[in-house]
Amino acid sequence: MNPRKPKKEEVPDSPVSMADLAKELGVSMTTVSRALSDHYSIGPATKQKVLKLAKKLNYQPNHMAAALRKGKSKLIGVIVPYIEGRFFPSVVHGIETAARKAGFSVIICQSNEDVANERKNIETLLNAQVAGILVSLARNTRDFKHFEKVRKRGIPLVFFDRILEGDNVNAVVLNDREGAFQTTKHLLEQGCRRVAHFAGPQHLNIYKNRRQGYLDALRSFNLPPDEELIVYSDMTLEQGQEGMKQLLSLPNPPDGVFAAGDSSILGALQLLKSRGIRVPQDIALAGFSNEGFTAITEPMLTSVDQRCEEMGQATVRLFMELVEAKGTPFYQRQVVLQPQLFIRESSLHSGKR
Amino acid sequence: MNPRKPKKEEVPDSPVSMADLAKELGVSMTTVSRALSDHYSIGPATKQKVLKLAKKLNYQPNHMAAALRKGKSKLIGVIVPYIEGRFFPSVVHGIETAARKAGFSVIICQSNEDVANERKNIETLLNAQVAGILVSLARNTRDFKHFEKVRKRGIPLVFFDRILEGDNVNAVVLNDREGAFQTTKHLLEQGCRRVAHFAGPQHLNIYKNRRQGYLDALRSFNLPPDEELIVYSDMTLEQGQEGMKQLLSLPNPPDGVFAAGDSSILGALQLLKSRGIRVPQDIALAGFSNEGFTAITEPMLTSVDQRCEEMGQATVRLFMELVEAKGTPFYQRQVVLQPQLFIRESSLHSGKR
DNA sequence: TTGTAAGCGTTATCAA
DNA sequence: TTGATAACGCTTACAA
Numbered sequence: 088m089n090p091r092k093p094k095k096e097e098v099p100d101s102p103v104s105m106a107d108l109a110k111e112l113g114v115s116m117t118t119v120s121r122a123l124s125d126h127y128s129i130g131p132a133t134k135q136k137v138l139k140l141a142k143k144l145n146y147q148p149n150h151m152a153a154a155l156r157k158g159k160s161k162l163i164g165v166i167v168p169y170i171e172g173r174f175f176p177s178v179v180h181g182i183e184t185a186a187r188k189a190g191f192s193v194i195i196c197q198s199n200e201d202v203a204n205e206r207k208n209i210e211t212l213l214n215a216q217v218a219g220i221l222v223s224l225a226r227n228t229r230d231f232k233h234f235e236k237v238r239k240r241g242i243p244l245v246f247f248d249r250i251l252e253g254d255n256v257n258a259v260v261l262n263d264r265e266g267a268f269q270t271t272k273h274l275l276e277q278g279c280r281r282v283a284h285f286a287g288p289q290h291l292n293i294y295k296n297r298r299q300g301y302l303d304a305l306r307s308f309n310l311p312p313d314e315e316l317i318v319y320s321d322m323t324l325e326q327g328q329e330g331m332k333q334l335l336s337l338p339n340p341p342d343g344v345f346a347a348g349d350s351s352i353l354g355a356l357q358l359l360k361s362r363g364i365r366v367p368q369d370i371a372l373a374g375f376s377n378e379g380f381t382a383i384t385e386p387m388l389t390s391v392d393q394r395c396e397e398m399g400q401a402t403v404r405l406f407m408e409l410v411e412a413k414g415t416p417f418y419q420r421q422v423v424l425q426p427q428l429f430i431r432e433s434s435l436h437s438g439k440r
Numbered sequence: 441m442n443p444r445k446p447k448k449e450e451v452p453d454s455p456v457s458m459a460d461l462a463k464e465l466g467v468s469m470t471t472v473s474r475a476l477s478d479h480y481s482i483g484p485a486t487k488q489k490v491l492k493l494a495k496k497l498n499y500q501p502n503h504m505a506a507a508l509r510k511g512k513s514k515l516i517g518v519i520v521p522y523i524e525g526r527f528f529p530s531v532v533h534g535i536e537t538a539a540r541k542a543g544f545s546v547i548i549c550q551s552n553e554d555v556a557n558e559r560k561n562i563e564t565l566l567n568a569q570v571a572g573i574l575v576s577l578a579r580n581t582r583d584f585k586h587f588e589k590v591r592k593r594g595i596p597l598v599f600f601d602r603i604l605e606g607d608n609v610n611a612v613v614l615n616d617r618e619g620a621f622q623t624t625k626h627l628l629e630q631g632c633r634r635v636a637h638f639a640g641p642q643h644l645n646i647y648k649n650r651r652q653g654y655l656d657a658l659r660s661f662n663l664p665p666d667e668e669l670i671v672y673s674d675m676t677l678e679q680g681q682e683g684m685k686q687l688l689s690l691p692n693p694p695d696g697v698f699a700a701g702d703s704s705i706l707g708a709l710q711l712l713k714s715r716g717i718r719v720p721q722d723i724a725l726a727g728f729s730n731e732g733f734t735a736i737t738e739p740m741l742t743s744v745d746q747r748c749e750e751m752g753q754a755t756v757r758l759f760m761e762l763v764e765a766k767g768t769p770f771y772q773r774q775v776v777l778q779p780q781l782f783i784r785e786s787s788l789h790s791g792k793r
Numbered sequence: 794t795t796g797t798a799a800g801c802g803t804t805a806t807c808a809a
Numbered sequence: 810t811t812g813a814t815a816a817c818g819c820t821t822a823c824a825a
Contacts, residue, residue: 152818176529468812505802
């Protein structure tokens with residue numbers, strides 16, 4: 088064995104620390120730290136020397152230690168109602184990808200649609216010293232009290248998709264109103280004159296806005312809104328079937344339905360088919376979310392795409408802006424993404440009715 | 441204002457540390473630490489005193505500091521190929537839920553099906569001082585070299601679903617072979633005599649095992665395997681269409697298809713419908729994964745459920761076992777989940793053909 | 794340009 | 810049963 092190449096220099100099992108590098112090179116830890124963090128006041132020669140050894144010994148920085156010292160980690164906390172369906176996984180996908188590109192890792196939390204868990208999640212994330220928190224609210228969250236602590240600690244906070252309106256917060260949202268407007272308008276342009284609406288819980292911004300957009304479109308066609316044609320529910324598949332049944336039993340049933348969610352419009356489609364009512368000839372349908380199955384049903388379902396991936400990216404971008412703007416006076420930042428209408432068979436009347 | 445209740449005692453903006461509690465009570469930090477971590481050597485009175493003040497001042501432990509000191513955090517790292525479709529989001533959902541119950545938070549990483557990213561993810565997670573790593577392998581991962589470091593550091597490592605076989609690792613997998621066997625057997629019992637198979641990349645355990653199960657079933661019916669009937673691909677929707685086309689062009693086409701994935705069987709269904717071939721009367725179909733859309737197509741698709749949620753839970757449970765067994769000699773632990781066949785219209789022949 | 798040394802908030806060791 | 814003190818690995822005034 089070559090004595091000039093002792094075992095010590097091989098990649099060891101236990102992590103190499105800055106102190107190890109410093110000792111090996113006969114310099115101070117400060118120097119090593121500066122070299123590694125690309126600090127300005129360091130000689131290029133020393134820097135190279137350090138970097139070379141670091142690579143050789145496969146030095147890996149201990150982020151925990153840095154985080155503890157700086158009081159801020161390279162972790163981003165994300166709170167979502169749940170990780171299922173198409174929307175949230177896709178947004179998380181976008182967030183993780185963008186965050187990693189910026190050198191952050193993502194801690195994920197589920198509130199399971201309960202504000203109590205949301206509160207616990209906040210504590211967990213604060214204890215983990217996250218650099219920022221990205222949240223989409225639980226269904227029953229009605230105020231911001233539990234976010235006050237985050238703000239007070241000066242930790243960047245960005246809401247996405249599900250937000251509480253009227254408060255002074257940073258947020259990334261879809262222009263739900265516009266999406267609903269376009270979709271309803273499309274149905275009207277296809278010749279529908281009695282368009283119904285499956286509406287979701289109105290305390291949630293997204294559903295409120297979709298209903299607004301629906302009403303906007305009616306107005307732009309000089310059609311009076313008819314509360315009889317608006318069915319409120321939680322937008323499940325079963326409620327879609329039920330809602331459709333209800334609409335059909337009206338003395339004057341609709342000739343089109345715009346639903347604020349895809350599951351419910353699928354339910355409607357199933358019911359209509361079971362009764363031999365033709366879609367779109369007798370009743371045209373359109374939904375919201377552009378779920379995977381909308382391109383599979385027969386007929387395929389028209390729906391509004393929510394730009395899940397972009398939403399994730401935009402949320403991280405907004406977070407990064409806040410990081411860079413730290414210290415400067417707070418002002419509210421909002422990003423509004425434009426929805427995209429995917430027109431499919433379920434809403435395409437062949438010419439005027 | 442009551443001078444005995446100074447402002448200081450109100451919940452402050454900046455986190456309360458153990459030192460604060462110690463000073464306030466006139467005891468040492470050690471005592472506080474012991475009280476909070478439920479150490480054995482502490483008087484019950486002191487303990488109560490500490491806990492009470494901790495609650496009052498809303499003390500929140502700094503996990504980073506503890507992690508730094510102990511060299512181990514309350515974080516679990518998860519590496520998945522991507523967060524999309526039904527399977528991985530559901531597993532992650534299961535993991536997050538189980539982990540949180542056990543007091544752990546989850547850091548999520550995507551390999552994007554590339555072993556190079558997988559390597560980076562490992563580094564990231566090790567630097568974050570995670571307590572353990574849960575992995576489902578990227579498509580092009582062919583060896584375990586990059587996991588050696590994890591093992592050497594004594595950090596619990598559990599693989600799930602996509603593993604490399606033959607190596608001595610802890611893993612949670614689905615009994616893919618059994619699932620495939622049951623499904624193919626079901627097709628044969630429905631009267632099919634020439635069952636084809638859409639097979640995935642054979643270096644992945646899951647696809648290899650599904651093919652095996654398919655062959656097992658043929659053998660149990662004394663049917664000779666026919667390589668002509670096995671179509672290899674990446675199991676996309678388009679490849680399903682293409683594969684079906686190919687099978688139909690055979691001199692002696694199949695009367696049933698078992699696919700190792702749902703997208704491809706959907707492709708097959710679409711192609712058959714476009715050609716006016718009836719499912720299941722002319723050709724019966726069955727897939728694998730029990731994707732959401734299988735219950736929506738017409739006819740609805742028979743498929744094997746992968747127990748995503750349970751897989752997540754089992755993976756965390758196995759991790760916890762490893763944590764508790766630390767120090768004891770290593771032995772390989774494997775959990776095999778039983779798949780569940782969902783029989784739907786696409787495979788139900790009405791009586792013998 | 795480089796070094797010294799004091800923390801960050803815990804836990805672990807040893808002594809009282 | 811308690812307490813003083815030294816780590817854990819890193820950053821950052823402040824000094825040289």
